[in-house]
Amino acid sequence: MPQHLLLIEDDARLASMVAEYLEQSGFSVNHCGDGLSGLAHLTQPPAGAAPELVVLDLMLPDIDGLEVCRRIRALPAPLSTVPVLMLTAKGDAMDRIIGLEIGADDYLPKPFEPRELLARIRAILRRKVDNPAPNGKTLRFGTLEIDRDARTVTVAGAACDLTSYQFDLLVALAERAGRVLTRDQIMEAVRGRELDAFDRSIDVHMGRIRAAIEADPKDPKRILTVRGVGYVFARQQD
Structure with missing residues (x-):
């Protein structure tokens, strides 16, 4: 079909x-x-x-x-x-x-x-x-749960509003918790298009994800920025 x-x-x-x-x-x-x-x-x-x-x-x-x-x-x-x-x-x-x-x-x-x-x-x-990770259906970090099969994200049981692409970006980070990833590595992980020199779209998406999953998006505890490098998903949360 x-x-x-x-x-x-x-x-x-x-x-x-x-x-x-x-x-x-x-x-x-x-x-x-x-x-x-x-x-x-x-x-x-x-x-x-x-x-x-x-x-x-x-x-x-x-x-x-x-x-x-x-x-x-x-x-x-x-x-x-x-x-x-x-x-x-x-x-x-x-x-x-x-x-x-x-x-x-x-x-x-x-x-x-x-x-x-x-x-x-x-x-x-x-x-x-695509299911980018074969092992396990749900990723859990404190009150944050990411269900890869259902493609849903909840914090303390409340649903988070993410686009399909933002969900994949979050999964790519969460699966590599504790590892600093460059913007190019994140985009490659979700099989997206390559970034050009002036494209900051990844930063816009990260802002949207933080707004959905962080208690205070201006003081994030889950997705941290590593200046000059990229982002890291914190292992220890809540």
Whole structure:
């Protein structure tokens, strides 16, 4: 069965080209031309067409892609955890940072090569289904529990709101507790794209993870920054 994608893009010509390319690559694609219809499709999809990933344009005629992403993340689970790949204007770093902060899993600047879009989609979906560690289902650190099979995170029994990508980043760190990892090593561990020299998206995601799992994100006890190197997940917590 093909994996279903939801494409929210107001440029009909671009959407048609992208949908055709992705369908030739084995996906099923539903297209919506504005944010509200995209949200409606996500919450009430046609039979058998619940999307497994949303490709979301930033510039839309009704509400912008940032607002669409906010509303997706505010939906009840599991809808709130659907991966979102955001299409942004080339060189607009602020929009990319904001998109990551509100829950986008990845971004791709326009114009883009269809092959790169396909590679990004496959990488996100692969991270969604892969279990990176064969031994044990749940990681426990004090009151923090990470269930790798259910892909859930709780602190003292309360659910934490993380995107699929942020969950994988947390697992990559937690599995290597006590070991300092560079940003490149963290990205490699989740099979993500390589960082370029000016890409600080990993830091944005770490901020979101801290906000979800730390009692005080400004004074973290679980995910520590090692200046000039990267991050380390503390073994002793709570």
